Amino acid sequence: MTHIHYVECNTTHSGHFVIDVPVGFHWLLVITKTPAQFWVNGALKEYPAHSAVLYRPLQKVYYQTCGDSFINDWIRFESEEAYITELPLPFGIPFSLNDPEYCSKLFELLVTEHNFNRDYKKSSIDYLLRTLFNKLLESISQEDITPQYYNLLRLRTSIQNNPGDYWTIAKMADYLQISPGYLQSIYKKTFGVSCMDDVINSRIRIAKEYLIHNTQSIAEIASRCGYQNVEHFCRQFKKITGYPPRKFHKHVANQPD
Missing domain, CATH: 1.10.10.60 (Homeodomain-like)
Structure with a gap:
């Protein structure tokens, strides 16, 4: 199973917002709703809204706003599930989502399940995460997302x-x-x-x-x-x-x- 440490959706940050974790920590998935700058291959690069980036444990994490504000969905978690650990995604490199509204709805549900202690909380979170990571896989296989x-x-x-x-x-x-x-x-x-x-x-x-x-x-x-x-x-x-x-x-x- 997967353990979520924290998950948020539609989080708004100021124009001076910076995340800088040189040695990383847990798994971290960030989905942007505004443009942002990410540290990729030794340099800061700007990526458009509706980008997703997955950081593996202990991987350097650095991103910041590039405008007046930064809005994102994000989740920090631990997992040994193969559908996450063996996922053929480019770790630490943002890519465009092919259905950001669908992913945003999944994040809203994840926040609800995480914050309430319901009978089927663990299995519900697992199904939601599997669906979310399926959407990530669909996204990296699609070209020309404009x-x-x-x-x-x-x-x-x-x-x-x-x-x-x-x-x-x-x-x-x-x-x-x-x-x-x-x-x-x-x-x-x-x-x-x-x-x-x-x-x-x-x-x-x-x-x-x-x-x-x-x-x-x-x-x-x-x-x-x-x-x-x-x-x-x-x-x-x-x-x-x-x-x-x-x-x-x-x-x-x-x-x-």
């Missing part, structure tokens, strides 16, 4: 969480304050699917759940999924699933467990 990528990710998250909203290419482009044509180009390049196909797939995914577990009419389900025209909903549903909405429930019910 500020524009984070904007696109927020848009995609909003689409998938609210598929029933009135999404149009113009609305999505306005959300990012870019042209519709540029949006369509970079969205597909980034996620491998067009922005409107993402909307449609998200709508059909939730429509299938409504059809299986709900007693609403097809028209009501279509409306909840963002369709103003029932016939259009039925055509798209059949195109993606291979079944008309009315036959989909029967098809699922006949599938073996």
Whole structure:
């Protein structure tokens, strides 16, 4: 198991903040929410917000603000778990996170679990840490993480969480304050699917759940999924699933467990 000495999220420091531990101490993971300077390979280098850096025990730790303030999530801990000790990460070298908001939510949960003495505290912390370190691994394998990528990710998250909203290419482009044509180009390049196909797939995914577990009419389900025209909903549903909405429930019910 892993023992957490201290964990904080959204910690704000002044512009004169410096951490200087020449010989290190325990494991330390820092995730920045503002730009900061880190000591890397014998020199101070500036790294952007949403960077993560993992220090192994007894490794030199030095970082500081490079603006009016510094905001970060951080955790100091001891662990012999292989998913941490054998992790193929660049120790002491910051790298960009591919989903900083997701990681921030994990930190919030870690703070809660650490501060409250609950029955399943140890196992809950272990699962949260495993998930967090999985996100770190995903991040180092992804290239070209830019500020524009984070904007696109927020848009995609909003689409998938609210598929029933009135999404149009113009609305999505306005959300990012870019042209519709540029949006369509970079969205597909980034996620491998067009922005409107993402909307449609998200709508059909939730429509299938409504059809299986709900007693609403097809028209009501279509409306909840963002369709103003029932016939259009039925055509798209059949195109993606291979079944008309009315036959989909029967098809699922006949599938073996």
